[in-house]
Amino acid sequence: xxxxxxxxxxxxxxxxxxxxxxxxxxxxxxxxxxxxxxxxxxxxxxxxxxxxxxxxxxxxxxxxxxxxxxxxxxxxxxxxxxxxxxxxxxxxxxxxxxxxxxxxxxxxxxxxxxxxxxxxxxxxxxxxxxxxxxxxxxxxxxxxxxxxxxxxxxxxxxxxxxxxxxxxxxxxxxxxxxxxxxxxxxxxxxxxxxxxxxxxxxxxxxxxxxxxxxxxxxxxxxxxxxxxxxxxxxxxxxxxxxxxxxxxxxxxxxxxxxxxxxxxxxxxxxxxxxxxxx
Numbered sequence: 615x616x617x618x619x620x621x622x623x624x625x626x627x628x629x630x631x632x633x634x635x636x637x638x639x640x641x642x643x644x645x646x647x648x649x650x651x652x653x654x655x656x657x658x659x660x661x662x663x664x665x666x667x668x669x670x671x672x673x674x675x676x677x678x679x680x681x682x683x684x685x686x687x688x689x690x691x692x693x694x695x696x697x698x699x700x701x702x703x704x705x706x707x708x709x710x711x712x713x714x715x716x717x718x719x720x721x722x723x724x725x726x727x728x729x730x731x732x733x734x735x736x737x738x739x740x741x742x743x744x745x746x747x748x749x750x751x752x753x754x755x756x757x758x759x760x761x762x763x764x765x766x767x768x769x770x771x772x773x774x775x776x777x778x779x780x781x782x783x784x785x786x787x788x789x790x791x792x793x794x795x796x797x798x799x800x801x802x803x804x805x806x807x808x809x810x811x812x813x814x815x816x817x818x819x820x821x822x823x824x825x826x827x828x829x830x831x832x833x834x835x836x837x838x839x840x841x842x843x844x845x846x847x848x849x850x851x852x853x854x855x856x857x858x859x860x861x862x863x864x865x866x867x868x869x870x871x872x873x874x875x876x877x878x879x880x881x882x883x884x885x886x887x888x889x890x891x892x
Contacts, residue, residue, distance in 0.1 A: 630652075632721050632725065633657050635652075635654075635655060635657065636656045636658075636664060638651075639665045639676075640664065640665060643669050646674065648676075649675075650676075650677040650851050651665075651677075651868075652678075653679050653868060655678050655868035657721065659869070659873055659876055662869040663869060670865075675851070676865040677854065677863055677864065678865055678868030679863070680729070680863040681844060682802060683733065683734060683737055683847075684850065686805045686840045687838065688789065691798050692737065695738065699809075700793035700795050701793050701794030703791060703792075704772070704792050704793050705772060705790075706735050706738060706739060706772060706774045706790070706792075707792075708774075708777070708778075709778075710728075710778045711777065711786050712780070712782055713780065714754060714780035714781070715780070722750075723761060724748075724762050724875050724879055725872070727778050728776065729875050732874045733863065733867070733871045734789065735776075735789075736870070736871070739770060741768040744768055744889070745889050745891075746764060746766045746887065747764065747765050747766065747887040748764035748878035749762070750882040760781055762778050763777050764778075766874075787801065788800070788801055794812075795812055796809060796810050796812045806835060806838075808833065808835045811833070812829065873890055
C-alpha cells in the first residue's frame with residue numbers, strides 16, 4: 615500500500631466481528647476513508663444497505679473481502695468460461711467443509727462460509743440468484759447452524775448446489791462447473807484447476823449408441839500462475855482507490871450475497887423455496 619500512502623490517500627482494511635461491521639464501517643465512511651470490510655458485509659440486510667449507501671453517498675470505495683474471486687484457479691476458470699472452453703454451462707456445484715473454527719461465534723456457517731460460495735458462483739456465472747431452497751442443521755450445540763445443503767437457480771437458468779459445513783474432519787474447497795464440453799474442477803485450497811473433457815469416441819454397441827449422454831475423455835490439470843489471493847485482493851482494492859481500475863467486490867455485490875444467505879436461512883426455517891429476484 616506504499617503507493618497509497620505516497621499519494622496521501624486515506625484507506626482502511628477493516629476486520630472486526632460481523633456484528634460491528636455496520637457501526638465501524640459507517641464511522642469510517644463519515645471520516646472519508648476508503649474501506650474494505652471482511653465478508654459478510656453486515657449481520658443484517660438493513661445494516662448492509664445502510665453501509666453501502668454511506669460509502670456511495672460519500673463517494674468512497676467500499677469493498678467486501680470475498681477473497682475467493684482472487685483465487686488463481688477461479689480466475690482462470692472464469693476466463694475459460696468466457697472463452698467458451700466449456701460451451702453452454704449447465705451447473706455449478708460447490709463443497710466447502712471442514713472442522714469448526716473456534717474464532718467464529720457471532721454467525722453460522724451460512725454467513726461465514728456459505729457466502730464464499732454464493733459470491734463465487736454468481737461471479738463465475740455472471741448472473742444473480744433467482745431462487746433458493748435450503749436445509750440446515752445444528753449438531754454441535756452452538757446457537758447457529760453448522761451445516762447447510764442448498765439447491766438454487768440463477769437468473770440465467772443455471773442450477774447450483776452448495777454443501778457447506780463445520781462438521782467434517784475432511785477439509786474441502788471444491789467448485790465444479792459442468793457444461794456442454796465437460797467439467798472444470800477448481801480446488802481453491804491448492805489453486806489447482808482440472809478439466810475433464812467429454813469423450814468423442816463413437817461406440818459400435820447398438821444398445822447404448824443412441825443414448826444422448828457423455829463418456830469420459832481426456833483429463834488435463836492446467837498449469838497456472840499462482841499468486842497469493844489475499845495480495846491480489848489488496849492490490850485490487852489499492853487500484854480501485856487510485857482510480858486505475860475496479861475489480862473489487864463492491865458493497866452492493868456483498869449486499870446481494872447477504873440477501874441470498876438470508877434466503878437460505880429463511881428457506882431452511884420455512885421448508886419452502888425463496889424467491890430472491892429484485
